[in-house]
Structure formats: structure tokens, C-alpha cells
Amino acid sequence: MNNSMHISFQLKKFRTDEKGLSPIFVRLTINHQRTEFSIKRSVAPEKWLSSAGIVKGTTEEVKNLNSYLTTVRLKLQEHYRTLLEANKTITPEIIKNTYFGVTEKSKTIVEAFQYHNEQLRQLINKDFSPATLVRYNTACRHTKEFMQWKYQVSDMELKQINHQFITEFEFYLKTVRKCDHNTTMKYITNFKKIIRLCIANEWLDKNPFVNYKISLREVEREFLSEEELQIIADKQLHTERLENVRDIFLFSCFTGLAYADAKKLSSQHIIMGMDGDKWIKINRTKTDTRSSIPLLPTAEAIIERYADDPRCSVNNRLLPVLSNQKMNAYLKEIADLCGIKKNITFHLARHTFATTVTLSNNVSLESVSKMLGHKSIKMTQHYAKILDRKVSDDMKILKNKLNKINMSKQVYKLAK
Incomplete structure (x- = not known):
């Protein structure tokens, strides 16, 4: 131009x-x-x-x-x-x-956050989930508290952000806020998106993230074994609320649906597939990617169990899903009753579907990725790494069995 x-x-x-x-x-x-x-x-x-x-x-x-x-x-x-x-x-x-000496007032960090978060708020249930707004509001609050802690101010101009600001923010999140490494990186990533917005809008000239690398540490995700799944399914529970929570948890173990997707599941998400069986077709709340899941008999039986439940019919839902907080609290109670020491949360069901229910039963990585609604197969490969550990454990059992047999003589005879 x-x-x-x-x-x-x-x-x-x-x-x-x-x-x-x-x-x-x-x-x-x-x-x-x-x-x-x-x-x-x-x-x-x-x-x-x-x-x-x-x-x-x-x-x-x-x-x-x-x-x-x-x-x-x-x-x-x-x-x-x-x-x-x-x-x-x-x-x-x-x-x-x-x-005339009239210059545009420099934007501040909080103003940039508010601008972004307000736009995000107006796109809730269109491009973003409510949880995304909560996360960015929390990131904004942490940023304001950090500026108060480090610089004794409630806000700063964007041009004051530099590499030191970011590294000090990381230090604050890990020490003062007691965030673990990955949680810290997620808040830094939220902050980085605000910076990208400021650069795009020409509110900021230089990118302070040029020499800063965001790195996530690989976390071993727990999942339930086949035996643990059976223990939970067979356990006689003393209250209807625990039975409901157990059913919905098992449903997620056999479908891989995350909490938000299990909660919004309705009859419109159940279709007849080209194979003549029922499938779940649903866009994930978190990423809006499509999940296509054949309905296994266990999951189908749980849906039928709640077909006439008034809590479902009044909301046009298939399952009476409680709040995530209550679901997780009751799942811990169920784990105690079953004698399972793992930290059972609703999201553990998704990991269990990916590992114990599918990959361990030779379902291909590509199929599991499609059912989970992952944007990339790389996201699914982490579960395969978990199963490598299972292979190692299985082989150790085999080695112990072989050691009980006098294999040395057999090998010697073969050598001769």
C-alpha cells in the first residue's frame, strides 16, 4: 500500500x-x-x-x-x-x-485480558465452552495478583511486559500459588494468547515470549484395570445416588465421553450406524470435534435403565448426571467401598476407555482417536505409551514363571 x-x-x-x-x-x-x-x-x-x-x-x-x-x-x-x-x-x-501531542493511551494488561474475555463470553456455546471462560478469568486474576505481589500495582502497561516479567510470573505461580509445573504452563499459555492478541491489534510492538519456551511434563495417567472395573460393576451399593453415579461412570468407561458430553447427551445423539447398530455421534464440548462411538452393550443397557427416569425426561437427557464436583465426591466414596486405592475421578473413565476397554483389546489407535474426538492421533499416542508399561509388567510375570522352570537345561539341549 x-x-x-x-x-x-x-x-x-x-x-x-x-x-x-x-x-x-x-x-x-x-x-x-x-x-x-x-x-x-x-x-x-x-x-x-x-x-x-x-x-x-x-x-x-x-x-x-x-x-x-x-x-x-x-x-x-x-x-x-x-x-x-x-x-x-x-x-x-x-x-x-x-x-498536537495527542497520543493514544497505552493499553494495559488487565484491559487486554478484559477485552479478550468479554469477546470469549459472547461466544460461549458457539465457539467456546463455559469452562474456557472460567479458565481465562482465573488466569486474569492470577496475573493481577502477581503484579500486586511483585510490583505493588494492580495493573501495568503492555509495553512493560518483558522476558523477566514472564519468568517471575512462572516463579510466582509455582511458589506462591503452589501450582504444579503443568498447571503453571497452562496459565502461562493463557497469558501468551493475550499477548498474541495484543501484537495482532498493534497494542504491543515486541513479543516478550521470543526467548521463553513453554514445556509440559509428561504425566502418567491412571486408569482402571479390567479387574477393578468388574469390582465396581459388581459392588452392592447401599444408596440410589451411589448406584446412579456408578452407572454413569461405567457408561463413560465404555464410551469414553468426558463429563460435559455425558451430561448433555440426549436422544438426538444416538443414531443408527451403517452397520445396523446404534452409535453415539456428538461434538465434544471442549474442542467441538466430532466423536463417533459404537454403543457397546454395557453402555446401551445403562441408557435403557434410565429411559423412564423423570430427571432425564424433564431435561431431555439420557442420564441423570450430577454436578462434576458431586460426581467426583461420590466416586471417591465408591472407590473406598470397593477397596480401590486409585484417585478415581469422572475423567478417569475416559482414560479407562482408551486403555483397558479399547487399546488393550487390540482396537487400533486410529479408531480410538476417532472415538475420543482427538484432533490429532498424537493426542491418543500417550495412551499407547501407558500400555507399554503394561506390556513390561506382563513380561515380568512371564519371566518369573519361566524362572520357576529349569530352562537352562532345555536351552543347553537345544544348543547341543
Whole structure:
């Protein structure tokens, strides 16, 4: 785009004052955009040479006025060059404001967060889930608390963010907030998205994340074994609420649905597949990616069990799913009753589906990835790594069995 600027001086003859003088205006034109403003000088119309944009005459007063016009032109050109060299957006209005010393107020960190979070809020259930907004609001709160802790201020200008700010923020999250490494990295990632937004909107010139690397540590995800699944399924529970929670948890173990997706599951998500069997077809709440899951007999039986449940029919849902907090609390109670020492949460069911129910039974990684609604098969490969540990454990059992047999003699005979 051609950002060349044209400067001309215009006499507003129709604005003649009581002395017969008309005001001189400067006109700026850039890319067909135009603005005008008064230079606070006036002259008699008959003395104005419109073709040259100067005053006619040789008097000292005329010389001073023409010299002032030259000064105005030079100042405008200097402001233009400064913005051009800084690769800033250039418009006639910006040049005008710069000339008068009116600069745009620098955006602050909190303002940028609020701008982002408000847009996100308006896109809830369209492009984002409510949980995403909660996470960014929490990230904003942590950032404000960090600035208060480190700099004793409630907000800072964006231009004050540098590499040290980010590393100190990481230190604060790990020490003061007691966040583990991966949780810390997730909040830093949220903050990085705000920075990218600021750069895109030209609120920030430099990227403070240039020399900072966000790295997540691999975490071993727990899952239930086949035996543990059977223990939970067979356990006689003493209350209906625990039975309901157990059923819904088992349903997720045999479908891989996350909590939010199990909660919103309705009859419209159950379709007849090309194989003549029932399938779950649902867009994941977290990523909006499609999950396609054949309905296994255990999962189908649980749906049928709640077909006439009034809690489901009133909300057009297939399962009476409680709040995530209550579900997890009751699952811990169930784990205690079953004598299972693992930290059972609702999300553990998704891991169990990926490992014990599918991959351990030779379902391909590609099929598991599609059922889980992963955007990339790399996300699913982590579960395969978990199963490598299971293979190792199985082989150790085999080695122990072989050691009980006098294999050395058999090997010797084979060698001879």
C-alpha cells in the first residue's frame, strides 16, 4: 500500500472574521483519506496565493507567516517519517493527533485480558465452552495478583511486559500459588494468547515470549484395570445416588465421553450406524470435534435403565448426571467401598476407555482417536505409551514363571 502523504494549505475564505481575515487550514491526504485542521493563523484573502499555498508579499509579517507554514510542513513530515520507520499504522488522523501531542493511551494488561474475555463470553456455546471462560478469568486474576505481589500495582502497561516479567510470573505461580509445573504452563499459555492478541491489534510492538519456551511434563495417567472395573460393576451399593453415579461412570468407561458430553447427551445423539447398530455421534464440548462411538452393550443397557427416569425426561437427557464436583465426591466414596486405592475421578473413565476397554483389546489407535474426538492421533499416542508399561509388567510375570522352570537345561539341549 502506498502510504505517501500529501500536504497542502487551504484558505477558508467563507470564514472571514470582523477584520476581513480568513483562517489557514492544513490538509493531509494519505491513501485517499483526508483530514484538515486550523494552524491558528489568518490572512487577508487577497494576499493568499492558492496555487502555491503561501502568502504574497515581501513584508516582515508575510515572511514570518510563510516561515511558519514551512515549519508546520516540516513537523508534519517528521511525524510521518517517525511513524513510517516504526512500522506504525499511518492515517491523516494519526498524523494530526501526533502533531498536537495527542497520543493514544497505552493499553494495559488487565484491559487486554478484559477485552479478550468479554469477546470469549459472547461466544460461549458457539465457539467456546463455559469452562474456557472460567479458565481465562482465573488466569486474569492470577496475573493481577502477581503484579500486586511483585510490583505493588494492580495493573501495568503492555509495553512493560518483558522476558523477566514472564519468568517471575512462572516463579510466582509455582511458589506462591503452589501450582504444579503443568498447571503453571497452562496459565502461562493463557497469558501468551493475550499477548498474541495484543501484537495482532498493534497494542504491543515486541513479543516478550521470543526467548521463553513453554514445556509440559509428561504425566502418567491412571486408569482402571479390567479387574477393578468388574469390582465396581459388581459392588452392592447401599444408596440410589451411589448406584446412579456408578452407572454413569461405567457408561463413560465404555464410551469414553468426558463429563460435559455425558451430561448433555440426549436422544438426538444416538443414531443408527451403517452397520445396523446404534452409535453415539456428538461434538465434544471442549474442542467441538466430532466423536463417533459404537454403543457397546454395557453402555446401551445403562441408557435403557434410565429411559423412564423423570430427571432425564424433564431435561431431555439420557442420564441423570450430577454436578462434576458431586460426581467426583461420590466416586471417591465408591472407590473406598470397593477397596480401590486409585484417585478415581469422572475423567478417569475416559482414560479407562482408551486403555483397558479399547487399546488393550487390540482396537487400533486410529479408531480410538476417532472415538475420543482427538484432533490429532498424537493426542491418543500417550495412551499407547501407558500400555507399554503394561506390556513390561506382563513380561515380568512371564519371566518369573519361566524362572520357576529349569530352562537352562532345555536351552543347553537345544544348543547341543
